[in-house]
């Protein structure tokens with residue numbers, strides 16, 4: 001049950017990608033933190049999903065820990081929000097199996113995300129990759145979430161989940177599973193330091209939010225700027241420069257206005273401009289980094305949060321599965 005004062009239950013899952021970068025922070029974590037004020041939130045580290053494409057599971061445990069630590073340090077409040085690891089609640093695989101019986105195979109193989117993954121991993125097109133959206137649907141439905149925060153480009157996934165839930169409820173003449181709604185979220189596209197691709201670890205164009213101030217500054221200094229600014233005396237165009245985009249998030253209105261003017265008349269050099277951004281970014285991340293260091297002193301704290309989250313998530317999951325099994329008529 002959702003608590004009376006909150007508007008509903010939100011579910012969101014993220015693959016265990018280890019220490020989070022600025023793209024994760026601006027695109028998901030900040031939103032996760034904000035949603036807690038209005039909704040009951042269930043945040044899941046989807047390690048089973050990760051198995052569909054990971055080549056080695058060696059870092060899975062550490063990556064899970066690092067990601068959970070980042071979430072907690074960023075302001076996820078485990079006393080009210082459920083934070084847990086997908087595989088710790090195996091009921092999700094049971095619901096996945098049951099939902100797979102009402103999911104047409106053609107629909108799965110037609111999904112653009114499947115085609116894209118198959119293209120990216122041509123030597124590992126496994127069954128899990130095809131069934132990925134069904135497992136996603138099971139994640140959402142198992143915890144009776146009515147809202148899933150996603151960017152508009154993810155809307156087809158939620159529509160797919162709704163269809164699967166509808167098929168299940170129709171097939172078994174029940175209403176035990178909730179059709180989730182999409183909570184449209186603005187997900188900013190955060191470019192990497194190359195200024196071209198979306199920030200990502202695999203492209204090594206990222207800035208880790210838990211990096212030291214010195215590491216952060218060094219990465220910022222590598223950022224690509226307006227390529228037309230070859231010499232310090234060349235005027236630049238901040239509108240096409242990723243450093244300026246970041247200033248707009250992390251700098252004061254006065255600094256943003258100053259860069260906007262001075263860049264265009266070569267009044268400020270890119271080195272100084274980046275140094276200013278690095279300083280502001282470090283200042284913004286300081287409280288997060290301090291909390292991270294504090295929590296990280298005792299790694300058991302993080303595992304305890306995940307264990308408690310598992311208990312609370314499993315309580316909901318068992319209730320849902322009891323209803324599902326009854327609806328299906330399994331003996």
Ligand code: SF4
Pocket residue numbers: 225226229236237238241242243244259263264268269270271273274
């Ligand atoms: S001065 Fe700043 S905004 Fe202008 S091109 Fe250089 S880094 Fe980009």
